[in-house]
Amino acid sequence: MRNKKAQMNIQEMLFILLGVFFFFILVGMFVLSVFYSGFYKEATNIAKSRTLSSVTNLANSPEFSCGKSDCVDADKLMGLIQYQAANNNYKNFWPFSSLMVVRSSAFNKPIESMVICAIGNYPDCDIFIVYDKNVKNEESISSYVALCRKEFENGYTYDRCEIAKFIAGTEIKVVGEKK
Secondary structure: OHHHHHHHHHHHHHHHHHHHHHHHHHHHHHHHHHHHHHHHHHHHHHHHHHHHHHHHHHOOOOOOEOOOOOEEEHHHHHHHHHHHHHHOOHHHOOOOOEEEEEEHHHOOOOHHHOOEOOOOOOOOOOEEEEEEOOOOOEEEEEEEEEEEEEEEEOOEEEEEEEEEEEEEEEEOOOOOOOO
16 A cells, blocks of 8 residues: 555656746746847848848948039949849848839829839830849838939930939748748
């Protein structure tokens, strides 16, 4: 009878230890999930701030600049779009999920009705799409710039400038979503 009682005590102790062990595993998993979700939120905030700081200075980069402050050269932009279409090298050059320039004539148009700029319809177009990674969750950050191109009229070459919007997209990280 003593052996059975001792054996029962050992089994009771084993079940209690297993219960405590599983309880701490569940608490640990909960803490890790809360901590892990904070990583996604922080990664998204860092990506947004990096995009914001980059897009404000992007117009002054050599790939876009027309020589003046916050001025984008539309002719360079068309060359960059053609190069990007052929080589696809700039997709990973900038930390954006998409990069485009919208002319002021298209500010009130929905994006579906905007004419995408290509060699055949330039300069009679609305939106210059440098690249787009087509991510699901994206937040756009924009900055106003001057969009200039060379015009020839009455024997003179001059810069024709208009207001445009530089738009860069940032991918928003969602907890539990895989790439």
